[in-house]
Amino acid sequence: MVFKSLSRTALFGVAIAACVAGQASAADPIKIGGAFNLTGGQASLDGPAKNGAQMAIDAINAAGGVNGRPLELVVYDGKTDPAIITSLASQLINSDKVSAVIGFSDSDPVLALGPTAQKAGVPFVAVGATSPKLPDQIGDHMFLACFGDNTQAAVGASFAITELKAKTTYVLEDTANEYATLLSKYFRETFEQLGGTVLGRDTYKTDDKSFAAQITKIKASAQKPDFIYVAATPDTIGLIVRQIRQAGLKQPIVGGDGYDTPLLLEVAGAAANNVYYTTHSFITETSTGAIKTFYDAYKTAYGTAPENAFAALGYDAAMLVADAIKRAGSDDPAKITTALAETKDLPGIAGAISYAAGSRIPVKGVTVVGVKDKALYKAAELVPTFVPAP
Amino acid sequence: MNSLEFTIQQIINAVSLGSLYAMVAVGLSMVFGILKMTNFAHGDMMMTGSYATVLLSALGVPFPIAIVAGIAVSALTGILAERIAYRPVRGAPDVTLLLTSLALTYVLENLAILIFSGSPRSFPTPDWMNEVFAFSDGAITFTSVDIISSTSAILSLLGLGWFVSHTTTGLGMRAAAEDMAAAALVGLDINRLIVIAFAIASGFAGLAGMLWAAQSGIIEPDMGFSPLLKAFVAAIVGGFGSIAGAVLGGYLLGALEILIVGFGPTELSPYRDAIVFALLIVFLLFRPGGIMQANREVKL
Numbered sequence: 001m002v003f004k005s006l007s008r009t010a011l012f013g014v015a016i017a018a019c020v021a022g023q024a025s026a027a028d029p030i031k032i033g034g035a036f037n038l039t040g041g042q043a044s045l046d047g048p049a050k051n052g053a054q055m056a057i058d059a060i061n062a063a064g065g066v067n068g069r070p071l072e073l074v075v076y077d078g079k080t081d082p083a084i085i086t087s088l089a090s091q092l093i094n095s096d097k098v099s100a101v102i103g104f105s106d107s108d109p110v111l112a113l114g115p116t117a118q119k120a121g122v123p124f125v126a127v128g129a130t131s132p133k134l135p136d137q138i139g140d141h142m143f144l145a146c147f148g149d150n151t152q153a154a155v156g157a158s159f160a161i162t163e164l165k166a167k168t169t170y171v172l173e174d175t176a177n178e179y180a181t182l183l184s185k186y187f188r189e190t191f192e193q194l195g196g197t198v199l200g201r202d203t204y205k206t207d208d209k210s211f212a213a214q215i216t217k218i219k220a221s222a223q224k225p226d227f228i229y230v231a232a233t234p235d236t237i238g239l240i241v242r243q244i245r246q247a248g249l250k251q252p253i254v255g256g257d258g259y260d261t262p263l264l265l266e267v268a269g270a271a272a273n274n275v276y277y278t279t280h281s282f283i284t285e286t287s288t289g290a291i292k293t294f295y296d297a298y299k300t301a302y303g304t305a306p307e308n309a310f311a312a313l314g315y316d317a318a319m320l321v322a323d324a325i326k327r328a329g330s331d332d333p334a335k336i337t338t339a340l341a342e343t344k345d346l347p348g349i350a351g352a353i354s355y356a357a358g359s360r361i362p363v364k365g366v367t368v369v370g371v372k373d374k375a376l377y378k379a380a381e382l383v384p385t386f387v388p389a390p
Numbered sequence: 391m392n393s394l395e396f397t398i399q400q401i402i403n404a405v406s407l408g409s410l411y412a413m414v415a416v417g418l419s420m421v422f423g424i425l426k427m428t429n430f431a432h433g434d435m436m437m438t439g440s441y442a443t444v445l446l447s448a449l450g451v452p453f454p455i456a457i458v459a460g461i462a463v464s465a466l467t468g469i470l471a472e473r474i475a476y477r478p479v480r481g482a483p484d485v486t487l488l489l490t491s492l493a494l495t496y497v498l499e500n501l502a503i504l505i506f507s508g509s510p511r512s513f514p515t516p517d518w519m520n521e522v523f524a525f526s527d528g529a530i531t532f533t534s535v536d537i538i539s540s541t542s543a544i545l546s547l548l549g550l551g552w553f554v555s556h557t558t559t560g561l562g563m564r565a566a567a568e569d570m571a572a573a574a575l576v577g578l579d580i581n582r583l584i585v586i587a588f589a590i591a592s593g594f595a596g597l598a599g600m601l602w603a604a605q606s607g608i609i610e611p612d613m614g615f616s617p618l619l620k621a622f623v624a625a626i627v628g629g630f631g632s633i634a635g636a637v638l639g640g641y642l643l644g645a646l647e648i649l650i651v652g653f654g655p656t657e658l659s660p661y662r663d664a665i666v667f668a669l670l671i672v673f674l675l676f677r678p679g680g681i682m683q684a685n686r687e688v689k690l
Contacts, residue, residue, distance in 0.1 A: 210407050
């Protein structure tokens with residue numbers, strides 16, 4: 001409407017007015033849904049992920065958008081609550097009519113949103129949800145921007161054997177969370193496959209604040225484990241590490257990308273020494289190349305260094321969708337899905353993304369981060385030799 | 391670690407956990423005793439106090455003072471809740487009070503999300519609270535927070551027991567709990583008694599919240615919800631409305647949870663909460679007055 005009245009006052013002809021109006025609709029933004037848990041237990045992962053995604057969208061728009069149209073990230077807070085996520089799913093798909101959805105760093109919220117997107121035929125790229133079962137559970141419109149848990153669990157196991165010279169482990173897992181139970185399963189499978197022994201296994205629930213009973217059992221274990229593998233979500237890992245150390249257990253603690261949260265160091269403090277976790281990327285001030293550029297841009301935009309690898313994954317997921325829209329040459333969801341599946345060697349901050357034929361999980365290297373003197377360092381970067389089936 | 395050391399360590403774990411449940415349950419039970427209402431917003435008093443403490447200590451207030459101030463903030467939240475939300479609907483059907491308290495929970499939690507954001511924050515405890523004590527070659531360990539939780543729970547609960555049986559105000563509260571109309575007829579200031587009950591109950595929640603946060607290391611807007619549910623079970627099992635019952639229920643629940651996870655087979659521990667809530671149902675069905683046979687009828 002604004003463009004129409006502009007064209008009138010400029011005394012252009014009817015044809016030109018129509019032309020301008022046509023251009024206006026072509027310059028309508030292409031909407032991409034951004035589903036993130038900005039509050040609740042997942043907030044320390046999804047907050048940075050959202051920031052990263054928004055940064056990518058802003059960069060694309062500053063460079064002229066995609067196919068001559070700007071991108072718009074329509075963000076909703078899932079509040080780490082499946083009921084809220086289900087309703088925001090229909091909001092994004094049915095009311096906002098987005099062309100694609102990106103979001104979430106955990107498998108449970110993806111399972112809450114995914115079916116709605118799949119049913120409507122809208123592609124959904126999970127930013128940091130690592131369950132390798134997701135694409136098959138949800139359908140052909142579901143993609144991951146990150147590696148699967150079977151890959152990171154395998155790297156965790158082989159890192160423990162080769163670098164920590166470990167032969168035995170004790171596993172503690174969160175039974176209330178899909179990611180943690182799967183991670184634990186893949187880890188145990190690989191560790192035993194590689195010749196290690198799992199001395200014992202115990203469980204807890206996400207909301208627990210005291211792990212004393214379980215830790216006492218680890219201490220009472222007849223054979224001392226060489227390290228403890230804890231499959232945990234970001235909101236509990238800090239306290240588990242602290243309570244394990246307070247109970248006098250000094251073994252290395254190994255886990256997955258759920259540890260990649262500022263809360264690990266904030267809550268556990270010096271107790272976090274000798275903790276190792278597998279994650280997507282390690283971003284610091286001393287990084288080089290594209291990672292350093294990303295680090296600086298993030299710091300300029302948000303006044304803080306990227307909190308964890310999920311900031312990079314959010315950025316990569318938005319770039320992945322933008323690339324697919326560009327190759328599809330359209331905002332039609334079905335065409336974007338086809339283009340996404342054909343993604344090849346797309347450079348990313350957290351590793352290049354290619355989808356092998358028929359797979360919607362990228363094959364990527366895994367970064368192992370260690371903790372020493374209340375600081376993180378890159379302990380290794382590995383591609384696993386054995387990966388358990390999803 | 392031999393089996394004796396193992397058992398001693400698990401008993402320490404149980405007492406530490408039970409102390410927290412007991413302190414939350416007592417407040418819940420006190421309010422129920424007088425108003426016959428289940429105060430679902432009780433858990434949020436844990437939250438307001440802890441946030442106040444973190445805020446004050448970030449501003450440079452010494453930690454012990456910040457804790458005392460935090461407990462005061464919890465008590466104040468309780469008083470305000472009573473004044474603003476509960477008093478206007480006093481005398482309405484039980485379900486009205488119940489829904490009001492549920493609404494208040496949402497208001498308080500969302501207010502905290504609005505002001506502080508929903509992300510968990512670390513609760514910065516000073517080093518003396520995290521000191522570890524180790525015995526018999528490190529087989530038995532506990533931290534200063536464990537000692538502080540247990541002693542402050544036991545001392546404050548004993549103090550409360552003395553207060554309700556030896557002071558005029560305490561006796562008045564018990565009279566009001568028994569029959570509010572009769573207590574008013576004999577000249578007791580019911581409003582004052584209820585305000586004091588809320589202040590004490592919320593203060594206890596504040597103290598429990600502080601110890602909870604010190605043990606877990608983080609605070610978040612919905613941090614009070616899970617302890618509230620556990621305290622609710624503890625209060626019912628002990629006898630809803632009875633202070634001694636709530637204490638007993640709290641320690642029993644702590645012991646039961648440690649028993650399931652620490653001594654039961656590993657396959658059983660995921661069902662811990664299911665077992666705890668099944669116990670609640672069993673008590674409601676067969677012994678609604680709880681162990682202390684407090685109220686013959688418990689309305690939820």
